[in-house]
Amino acid sequence: MRDTSYSVPVAQPNPEFDRKFAFVAYGLLIIAIIFFTYLHYYQPQVLHVPSNVDISTWENPTFEQTCIYDRMTEAEKEKIRSKGIPGTDISSLLLYGILSIMGVILCFLHARRHYGLWMASCFLIGSFIFTGLQESLIILSGRFVWGGGAVDPYVFGTYWFPTSGLWFIETPVWVCLCWFLIAYSCVWTSGKVFPKMRLWPRALIGGLIAMGIDLWMDPVLTSPEIMKWVWAKGPSILIFGIPYSNFLGWFFLIFVFAILWEWLPRLEKRWGRAKASINFLLIVLIADIAVLAALLISGTIINALFRAQGLIIPPGW
Amino acid sequence: MLSKIWKNRLEFYPFLCMYLFWFLGSFVSSLRVENRPGIVALGLITIPSLTLITIAAVKTYKELLLTGDTNE
Numbered sequence: 001m002r003d004t005s006y007s008v009p010v011a012q013p014n015p016e017f018d019r020k021f022a023f024v025a026y027g028l029l030i031i032a033i034i035f036f037t038y039l040h041y042y043q044p045q046v047l048h049v050p051s052n053v054d055i056s057t058w059e060n061p062t063f064e065q066t067c068i069y070d071r072m073t074e075a076e077k078e079k080i081r082s083k084g085i086p087g088t089d090i091s092s093l094l095l096y097g098i099l100s101i102m103g104v105i106l107c108f109l110h111a112r113r114h115y116g117l118w119m120a121s122c123f124l125i126g127s128f129i130f131t132g133l134q135e136s137l138i139i140l141s142g143r144f145v146w147g148g149g150a151v152d153p154y155v156f157g158t159y160w161f162p163t164s165g166l167w168f169i170e171t172p173v174w175v176c177l178c179w180f181l182i183a184y185s186c187v188w189t190s191g192k193v194f195p196k197m198r199l200w201p202r203a204l205i206g207g208l209i210a211m212g213i214d215l216w217m218d219p220v221l222t223s224p225e226i227m228k229w230v231w232a233k234g235p236s237i238l239i240f241g242i243p244y245s246n247f248l249g250w251f252f253l254i255f256v257f258a259i260l261w262e263w264l265p266r267l268e269k270r271w272g273r274a275k276a277s278i279n280f281l282l283i284v285l286i287a288d289i290a291v292l293a294a295l296l297i298s299g300t301i302i303n304a305l306f307r308a309q310g311l312i313i314p315p316g317w
Numbered sequence: 318m319l320s321k322i323w324k325n326r327l328e329f330y331p332f333l334c335m336y337l338f339w340f341l342g343s344f345v346s347s348l349r350v351e352n353r354p355g356i357v358a359l360g361l362i363t364i365p366s367l368t369l370i371t372i373a374a375v376k377t378y379k380e381l382l383l384t385g386d387t388n389e
Contacts, residue, residue: 099337103334106331109330110331182338184331185335185370188331193372193373193376209366212366213335213339215363217339217346225349240359
């Protein structure tokens with residue numbers, strides 16, 4: 001049925017359940033963050049966390065096998081080798097953390113007013129897990145599988161985030177929070193500008209808005225001066241020095257998540273709120289694997305088509 | 318106009334967040350990037366996204382003029 005205005009069917013408030021759900025869900029998320037942060041700093045050998053200080057210890061990929069290596073001048077390479085990754089000081093880590101938390105609070109207040117505590121919490125927790133797990137799957141599969149050469153390493157090069165205060169698996173918490181902020185704002189913007197559009201094209205435009213911002217943000221934040229994340233060489237197509245799969249991933253994730261989230265009231269109608277909450281998170285996990293599979297398949301096809309020609313857009317930055 | 322926006326500031330939070338994210342994450346950070354003049358010019362690529370966000374913010378303001386304050 002065609003929507004006549006931009007209004008996601010809002011679930012009826014159920015304060016008692018909503019508070020319990022928020023308490024349990026945020027509690028579990030905080031426990032997971034504490035656990036993975038401990039693992040990252042105190043047991044780095046478990047997940048093979050690359051050193052931020054001694055670049056020569058990097059393996060799969062080595063420093064020379066990263067995209068950033070080709071973007072650097074000789075002086076910059078020497079600086080990284082001698083001083084390590086920039087932005088590891090506490091003030092820099094705090095800045096990213098505080099700014100992302102402030103943005104999340106503002107968007108969450110907006111979401112709570114328009115959709116209620118349950119749907120707002122599902123968006124925040126769902127998007128946090130959706131992106132944190134997706135990024136970590138790519139990071140860890142790249143680190144342990146593709147990088148080792150067990151599967152074609154050129155399907156897509158891996159990447160990792162060298163710096164953060166808190167971690168969710170191998171994804172910085174501030175990245176997951178920013179992802180919520182961007183996804184919510186873009187989905188809301190899309191609905192506001194095109195209120196009579198169906199859900200699918202609206203989600204598609206939300207994904208494109210986010211991708212548009214990311215097309216500039218990523219080349220800036222992966223520059224040698226900032227290095228918020230590091231890409232391994234691999235994919236044959238680079239856009240502004242970043243593998244194309246990154247932008248495709250941004251678009252896909254927001255597009256898929258926006259659709260899943262707007263299905264929440266339907267899930268509630270079918271299963272009740274408690275079961276709908278669990279099933280929503282399960283669907284999010286399945287969608288995560290589906291998006292990863294889609295990226296792998298598209299990566300295989302695109303690399304097979306373009307590796308021979310060596311298409312690079314544009315050549316290095 | 319400003320008092321109207323301030324009174325209903327919550328309605329503008331998603332747009333404010335996106336502007337801030339774009340401004341701090343991309344624009345201010347790009348000032349730290351040396352030897353790459355192209356990276357600032359690359360910012361032009363965000364114009365379609367920023368235009369849509371601006372349209373949405375203006376639409377929100379116009380709706381507030383029609384429907385009255387939401388915080389009352």
